[in-house]
Amino acid sequence: MSGESRVGTGAPRGKVTAPAVVALKRKGEPIVVVTAYDFPTARYADEAGVEILLVGDSLGTVVLGYESTLPVTMDDMLHHVKAVTRAKPAAMVVADMPFMSYQVSTAQAVANAGRMIQEGGADAIKLEGGARVAEAVERIVEAGIPVMGHLGLTPQSVLAFGGYKVQARGEADQERLTADARTLERAGCFSIVLEGIPARLGATVSRELQIPTIGIGAGVQCDGQVLVTHDLLGLYQGHKPKFVRRYAELGEATRDAFARFLADVKRRAFPSDAESY
């Protein structure tokens, strides 16, 4: 990324890279991340100037209709990563590694991370976990692939957590999470998502690391913020966590548009002469 920030101006900008994202932290400029799963959303978010498009495995819940992210496969992810990268965004495209695509072995993790880059055209990958994924992170980074970590309320561990609950409320868990964050930084991550943790812990971890933290339900002191686009746009009808701020009500607008089309067709008010050949 070159020159001064052009966030939100719609002005042309250079490709956002992992070192450029780290440089934003050094400059004290908050990093903006949204999820994208398709070509038009990638275009709109890129035109708005966001720095990172995350093709999250939240795909499973907000687009594919699953109750969790656990059923999402590599094929599902690649299908949507390709749609996003076809938009040729200046924003960095981070592809989320789905459940069971990196847990079996380090070799499996490197191979699947490579598919996200080679087949999907992604610029980086994201995976969940701390010390237990450190070796995989090291090998993926050695292969030349930037890695974003993910700590706290990691949705792929929903069964182990017993639900989507705020994590690391107690002192021991907070120390473990901080140690995991340091381990991921040492392993070579260029940034770490912190999800569903107390704001004070988000601030502490952000202060301790040289690499940026990207918060979601982790307080305002994180180095950047991410929201799931379907939450941000009011397109998701499921549970609305406390940390979600809606910037549009596109779900209601969409239902209203369909209802008006239906009414027009039923009363033969569509198409008009001007809309006919």
Ligand code: KIV
């Ligand atoms: O899958 C996803 O969208 C994510 C974000 C919530 C960080 O992991």
